[in-house]
Amino acid sequence: MMNLLTVSDLEVFYGKVQALQPTAINVDMGKIVTVIGPNGAGKSTMLNAIAGALPATGSQTGNVLFSGQNLVGVAIEKRVAVGMSLVPEKRELFASMKVEDNLLLGSYRRYQAGEKEYADQMRVVYDLFPRLKERRQQQAGTLSGGERQMLALGRALMAKPRLLMLDEPSLGLAPLIVKEIFQIIQRLKQTGVAILLVEQNARAALQVADYGYVLETGAVVLEGAASDLAEDQRVVDTYLGLTKK
Structure with missing residues (x-):
């Protein structure tokens, strides 16, 4: 290994x-x-x-x-x-932004680097967290505690760590x-x-x-x-x- x-x-x-x-x-x-x-x-x-x-x-x-x-x-x-991707204890989401926009922020480094498929992890995240897909147009601040943790995990995965x-x-x-x-x-x-x-x-x-x-x-x-x-x-x-x- x-x-x-x-x-x-x-x-x-x-x-x-x-x-x-x-x-x-x-x-x-x-x-x-x-x-x-x-x-x-x-x-x-x-x-x-x-x-x-x-x-x-x-x-x-x-x-x-x-x-x-x-x-x-x-x-x-x-x-x-x-x-490397860190999901901090306090999750540090952008409460007034939509779920999907929070996820896209996780791939911002890849976007800056010129990767054309910078959002390709979105499908992986939605497969792992179907509830995030259902709530993708909601503001992050309206999610439950468990859903916010899912969003924090999903955002980190968008960077392809x-x-x-x-x-x-x-x-x-x-x-x-x-x-x-x-x-x-x-x-x-x-x-x-x-x-x-x-x-x-x-x-x-x-x-x-x-x-x-x-x-x-x-x-x-x-x-x-x-x-x-x-x-x-x-x-x-x-x-x-x-x-x-």
Whole structure:
């Protein structure tokens, strides 16, 4: 299996406060890798550092290799251009714009690059999310929480990413919608895109992932095949409760 993303010795600071200790993770092509852990563990910080989306108060050291290219110091727009797409925790949709226009914005980089078929992913997105097709003329702000998450995922897919990074996709959603979102994440894997999934819902994340990392207080404390982590007593006791159902 060919490696797509290699992160090594990644550290993040906010001023003098260390938010992420030296961290190493890998994502292979076409695989789902999850990072689980409690709130405040540094999961989103790690994801934003990889994506080049740290706030101005943050600084980072270490290496972020994507297909062998070191992206440290590279702007987020150029990271998108080489095949990275981030779906942020807050989704950051344009509420007053139509669903379809939000999706088209996801392919803007491809349009700028002169790709004639820059909107060709629209069919893929509508196949994955039929509800978005039904609501394509609605304003994004009128969608339900689950539909907004679908729109955020769809917009990221419009860029034709090789790596899709998801920050807490289940946050604030009802249990039935969470189940649907994770079913969609499983289907996304069939398209060949690799996924780096940051998630507090450890049970759901480990069910869809191939490999996992446990992050606590800014450090990776455990890693392994997702199926093994789901059986690890430390993970069961801390994140999955008393049963493994």
